[in-house]
Amino acid sequence: MDIPLISIIVPVYNAEKTLGRCVNSISSQTFQDWELLLIDDGSTDRSGKLCDEYATKDQRIKVFHKKNGGVSSARNIGLDHAKGEWITFIDSDDEIPKNTFTDDCKYFKEDLIIGAFNSIINGEIQCSRLDTGVYNKQELHRLFSHNINAPIFKVVWGKFFRNQLCKELLFDTNMMVGEDTLFVMQYLTKIKSCRIIGDIIYTYNLPKNFITKYKLDVQKSIYCLDKIYSSYRTLGERSKVFERTIFFDYKLFCQVNIYKNVDLWYKNAKIREIYHQIKHSFTIKYRILYTLMSSQHISNLVNMIKNRRINSIIL
Structure with missing residues (x-):
């Protein structure tokens, strides 16, 4: 079989x-x-069987079955087997418009x-796009500094990656949240140019449990x-909005544990190091x-008050 122009990786x-x-x-x-490349990540429903059925109908569809290990491990298998000049990612609950x-x-x-993409949120369609154009090495810094906090830079879909530049990259299987963002950031350090197109090439269906x-x-x-x-930081650009966003987001993801013991966050050496570097991105308050x-x-006092509240509820 000839080498395809595009490899599509779909974790399932x-x-x-x-x-x-x-x-x-995709087929249409x-x-x-x-x-x-359909990567069945140890599905317990009929997904794996459906993947096999699709493969029997179209020789361009390849299926890989594996033990459940998460979306990152599934995508890594896709990267290992992708033969196309370009690689794109699609999530199994999303879709792409015709002529993508x-x-x-x-x-x-x-x-x-x-490319641009549509988000479907509670039945409503919202379109997101960046300014179109070709950004060469000198212009990439401007693109990053103005847009690094844009949603499209936090996901792997809605893009075409050069397979050759992906050879040394893998998704971090220890990343429970943000594996897409990390992969994109690492890929951006490798590129010398980027093309932004105005065409809508992806439809993202926001899951109902997105917040929780x-x-x-x-x-x-x-x-x-x-x-x-x-x-x-390896990109060499600073964005106060991006720094605030990731700091607050990851603090929110573990807020329940911080509430039980504030020292877990505020006394952590890595958090102190990051905060010291980005503190000017935050308000004085x-x-x-x-x-x-x-x-x-203060932390001892807060912990004591919260523990008393928890004990009073138990009693």
């Missing part, structure tokens, strides 16, 4: 209700020079292609924050509060 886990919509949106593309794939990729010389599904313990949250922050919470006497 218990997606029998949405997988058909996803695969059909007018452009045909692609391969689809074209032969334009044959002629694009850039290292990364980013991200819960981490403090150590895992700190690990994720540190990995993303370190990768972000927050910096005062953070300093107070970092005080041993």
